[in-house]
Amino acid sequence: MTERALHVALVIGEHSGDQLGFKLIQALRAAVQGPIRFTGVAGPAMIREGMESLFPLDDIAVMGLGDVIKRYPAIRARAWTAIDHVVAEPPDVLVIIDSPDFTHAVAKRVRKRLPNLPIVNYVSPSVWAWRPGRAKKMKAYVDHVLALLPFEPAAYQRLDGPPCSYVGHPLIERLAELRPNAAEQAVRDGEKPLVLVLPGSRSGEVARLTDIFGATLQRLEAAIGAFDTILPTVARHAARLKEATASWPQKPQVVSDEAEKFAAFRRARGALAASGTVTLELALSQIPMIGAYRFPAWEAFIARRLVKAPFFLLPNLIVDRRAVPELFQEEVTPDNLTAIFTPLLGKTPERAGQMQAFDEIDRRMQVVGETPSQRAARIVLETMRQR
Numbered sequence: 170m171t172e173r174a175l176h177v178a179l180v181i182g183e184h185s186g187d188q189l190g191f192k193l194i195q196a197l198r199a200a201v202q203g204p205i206r207f208t209g210v211a212g213p214a215m216i217r218e219g220m221e222s223l224f225p226l227d228d229i230a231v232m233g234l235g236d237v238i239k240r241y242p243a244i245r246a247r248a249w250t251a252i253d254h255v256v257a258e259p260p261d262v263l264v265i266i267d268s269p270d271f272t273h274a275v276a277k278r279v280r281k282r283l284p285n286l287p288i289v290n291y292v293s294p295s296v297w298a299w300r301p302g303r304a305k306k307m308k309a310y311v312d313h314v315l316a317l318l319p320f321e322p323a324a325y326q327r328l329d330g331p332p333c334s335y336v337g338h339p340l341i342e343r344l345a346e347l348r349p350n351a352a353e354q355a356v357r358d359g360e361k362p363l364v365l366v367l368p369g370s371r372s373g374e375v376a377r378l379t380d381i382f383g384a385t386l387q388r389l390e391a392a393i394g395a396f397d398t399i400l401p402t403v404a405r406h407a408a409r410l411k412e413a414t415a416s417w418p419q420k421p422q423v424v425s426d427e428a429e430k431f432a433a434f435r436r437a438r439g440a441l442a443a444s445g446t447v448t449l450e451l452a453l454s455q456i457p458m459i460g461a462y463r464f465p466a467w468e469a470f471i472a473r474r475l476v477k478a479p480f481f482l483l484p485n486l487i488v489d490r491r492a493v494p495e496l497f498q499e500e501v502t503p504d505n506l507t508a509i510f511t512p513l514l515g516k517t518p519e520r521a522g523q524m525q526a527f528d529e530i531d532r533r534m535q536v537v538g539e540t541p542s543q544r545a546a547r548i549v550l551e552t553m554r555q556r
Contacts, residue, residue, distance in 0.1 A: 174204035177549075178260035179211065179220070180251050180275050182229055182268025187212025189291060189339060189542075190266050194218045196546035208260065210251055223250055229271055244271065252278045259283055262553040265311075267292040273310075280310035287556040289549050291315040293333065297324040297486075304330030313552045315545050319533045320486060334548055337541030340446075340453055341534055347454040349435040362396040362438035362514050364389070365456070366421055368410075369443030370403050377463040379413050382441050384503035385510065386419040392511050398422065399437070401430035439513045441506060444481055448493065452484040452530050457513040457523040459506060460495045484526065487533055492526030 177197060181190050191214035194207055207215075210229075211222035229244050252275055255263060263279060263286055265272035276288050290311045296304040297320070307314070307330055314333040316322055325333035340347070349357055356363065366386070368378040386398060398421035402410050407425040414421050424430055440451050440458040451458045460482040482495045494509045512519040536544060 172203055174206045175201055176258075176260040177205065177207050178255050178263045179207055179209040179215065179266065180255075180263070180272050181210055181212060181215070181226065181266045182271035184212055184226065186266040186268055186272075186292070187214045187226065189545075190215045191218050192339070192540075192542035193264065193266075193291065193545055193549070194220060196540070196542040197549065200543070200546045200550060208254065208258070209263075210247075223247075223254055248274050248278075251275045252282075255279050255286075256282045259286060262287045262289065262549060264289045264291055264549055269294040273307075277310045285556065287312050287553045289313050289315060289552050290331075291545060292317055293321045293325075296328060296330065297321065298481075301328050304328035307331050312556055313548060315548060317541075318483070318487065320489070334544075335536075336544040336548065337536035337539075338449070338534060339541055340450060341536065342540055342542075343431075344453060346431045347434055347450065353435040356436040357438055362393075363433070363436050364396050364398050364514075365433060365437045365440035365442070365451075366398060366400045367440060367442040367447050367451075368400075368402075369445065370406070372406070374443045374463075375402075375406055375410065378443055378461060378501070379410065381461075381463075381501060381503055381506070383414060383417045383419075385441060385506040386417065386421075388503055388507040389511060390419050392507060393514060396438075396514075399424060399433040401425070401433055439510065441510065444495070446483070449483040449487075449530075452487075452493070452527050453534075455524060455527045457520050458493055459510050459513070460493055461501045461506070462495070462497050463501050484530055488526050488529050490526075492523060 179190055181187055190211065194215060195218065198205055207220040209223065211220045212226040216222060224247055229247050248271060256279060263276065265276050279286060280288060288311050293314050293316045294303055304325055305328060311331045314325060314331055315336045316333050317338045319335050322333040322335055325331065366382050368375050368382055398419055400410060400414065400421040400423045402423060402425055404425040407423055411423045414423065424433065434454040434456060437456050440456050442448055442451060442458050442460055444460050444462040448458060448460050462481055482493050484493050485491050485495060496505060
C-alpha cells in the first residue's frame with residue numbers, strides 16, 4: 170500500500186516570501202521521513218523546488234498603495250483562488266509567508282471554513298511598531314508565528330498574541346558573504362575610505378533621499394578629503410541613479426548585482442542608508458551607518474500618530490537602544506548627516522559604540538544547532554502534530 174504524502178499548503182504574496190519559501194520546502198523535505206507534497210501560491214524559487222503555483226506571483230506582488238488600489242479586484246480574486254484551493258483539498262498544515270495584507274486575508278477565511286486546520290505564520294507583521302491590536306486578533310486564525318527578529322516573541326506575549334518563536338533571520342546564514350576577509354578588511358581600514366550610499370529600493374525613497382545624500386557627500390569631502398563611493402541599488406533603479414549622480418562632484422559607482430553589493434559591503438568603512446532591511450545587512454557586515462527616513466508630509470503625519478515603536482531602525486530595535494543614529498523627516502538634511510557621519514569614519518567613540526552594538530546584535534540573533542529554515546520546518550511540523 171502506497172504511503173500517503175504529507176500535504177503542506179504554502180501561500181506567499183511577494184518575492185521576499187519566495188526566498189523563505191524555497192528554503193522551507195528544502196528543510197521540510199529533509200525533516201520528513203516519507204513523501205511530501207506542496208501546493209498553493211509560489212514564486213520562481215519555490216517552483217524550481219517542484220511546487221506548482223495556482224497563479225503567477227506577479228499577479229499579486231505589487232508595490233505601493235496606488236498599485237494595490239488599481240489592482241485590488243484582481244488581487245481579491247486571486248486570494249479567493251487560494252482560499253478555495255485550500256478548502257477543496259485540505260492540507261495537513263497551511264503556512265502563510267510574509268505579505269500580511271494578502272496572506273492573512275487568506276488565513277482568516279480558511280480558518281472559518283476549516284476550523285481544525287493548523288495555520289503557521291512565517292514572518293511576523295510589525296505588530297510591535299503599529300496596529301498592535303493585530304497580535305491578539307491573530308489568535309483566531311494563526312496557531313504559531315515564526316519570527317525573524319529576536320525581540321518579537323516577547324512582543325507577542327506582551328500583546329496577548331498567538332505563540333511566537335524566534336527562528337532566525339535568513340541573513341545570518343549569509344555572514345560569509347557579508348564579512349570581510351583579510352584583504353577586504355585592509356581596504357576597509359585603509360587610508361582612503363569607501364562610503365556606501367543606499368537611498369532605498371522604493372521609487373519614493375530614492376526620489377526623496379538621493380539628492381540629500383549627494384549633497385552630504387560633497388560636504389563630507391570638504392571635511393575629510395578624498396574617499397570612494399559605491400551606490401548599490403536594485404536593477405530597476407540603476408539607470409535612473411546613474412543619471413541622477415552623474416553631476417555629483419563625488420560620483421559613485423552604481424551597482425545592481427547582489428554579489429557586487431556584498432563585495433562593496435565587505436570593503437566599506439561607513440554607510441548612508443534609507444531605513445529598512447539594508448540597515449540590518451549593514452549591522453551584520455559591521456559597517457557603522459546613519460539611517461534616514463523621509464515620507465511625503467501626509468504619511469509622516471500619520472506615522473507620527475500610529476507608530477508605537479521607540480525606534481525605526483532594525484539594529485536599534487534589536488539592541489533596544491539608539492545605537493545607530495536615525496534621522497526622521499525634517500532632520501534629514503545634508504548638514505545634519507555630515508555632522509553625524511564624519512566621526513563614524515575615524516577611530517572615535519561614536520564608531521566604537523556602533524561596533525559594540527553590532528557584536529550584541531550578533532549574539533542576540535544567533536541560532537544554535539539549526540539554520541533558520543530548519544528551525545522553521547521543525548516548528549511547522551510540531552504545530553501540525555499538536556493541533
